[in-house]
Amino acid sequence: MSWLNKLGFGARTDTPMDSSSSAIPQGPDTDIPAPGQQFVQFGAGCFWGVELAFQRVPGVTKTEVGYSQGYLDNPTYEDICSGNTFHSEVVRVQYDPKECNFDTLLDVFWDRHDPTTLNRQGNDVGTQYRSGIYFYTPEQEKAALEARDRQQKILNRNIVSEILPAKKFYRAEEYHQQYLAKGGRFGFRQSVEKGCNDPIRCYG
Template sequence: MLRSLTLTTSSSSSSLVAKPFFSHSPKLPHSFSPPSLPFPQTRRSISLHTRPMNILKNLGFGANNKPSPSMEGSSIAQGPDDDVPAPGQQFAQFGAGCFWGVELAFQRVPGVTKTEVGYSQGFMHNPSYEDVCTGSTNHNEVVRVQYDPKECSFDTLLDVFWARHDPTTLNRQGNDVGTQYRSGIYFYTPEQEMAARESMEKQQKLLNRKIVSEILPAKKFYRAEEYHQQYLAKGGRFGFKQSAEKGCNDPIRCYG
């Protein structure tokens, strides 16, 4: 059993003499090695360096970034969104970077009755957040908006979409880089498609750079994990809830 270290002074010398740690301390040979500690030790080195993001891969370059044709259920993932909105409501899908802040922006719109974040436009059936973050499934982080067309027009949603992000940056929004952050409008009806294209033409005239937003039919929507839903309204990363009240125009803190 280990004991506390105590120090005493010798009568013939003022130097300190340490009593041994162990209760029994016979004279030990010079080759003696201290006993091993009574708990396991690890020799695994610890690195504080984080491997940098492979930006080229996330931008879509490199063979490894192409989805494998053998991915299970790719035909399902590429099929139409077969969910049905509430009676009298319509769906719309938007990709505009990290879906947390985009969802909160749409939550605040009068006439929007429901928002969900999820993954769409990819090749893998039922992907997880980790799958999407690899950049190999081609999914985009999207917000599916359910709205009442009597109270909110699709054009209003398009205005929110354009105002929320930079549609001229390919596969990135700010520090978020990857195909899952690409800009996109995913339509459910021919009317939505026409409105989206007309809106993009008007927006292009206001900008000095080419818009890279894709306009495609809405495909199967995979609802993201529950902790992603209404993330910022719940408190976000730092526990500070942000208002989702209709008409609120408080600045949105992207990560909370």
């Protein structure tokens, strides 16, 4: 993996993507969650640590990392790191609303990153690292907007997180899936036990 790409400084093409011809990439997510389950997508910087945080939440039944909100059909990691496709690194969370309140997921989202930094989380810089909540239902949208307003009062700073309808989800390459749970670059596996509050160490 190129660290330049990971920092958002990958090679750029001369011509940016034209969003006017992107009906497929910008369409809604047509995947169907398991019976009785719901989907939501979160973007909060590098998706490795974000996924692990949601894996630990009781009532979350599945997580996948991928790319969404961009202009290119079936993008690769290198494509989105170019900065030209406008995809966001996201975690698609499947959860059981009978066991996991949506507000709990929102709390994890706010706690996991700084929602006041535009296109940046720490050393990760680029539009793919932007903050966002991508909803599937009107109820999720309402809860996200209300939570944003509460969080903004707490932080007393302007929150730049997008709150938008979920778009087509492109599953990331297999080596990105459950990356930290599998050990990451150094083989140090991190716990996915429900309710675990061990510090999350994000490494390449």
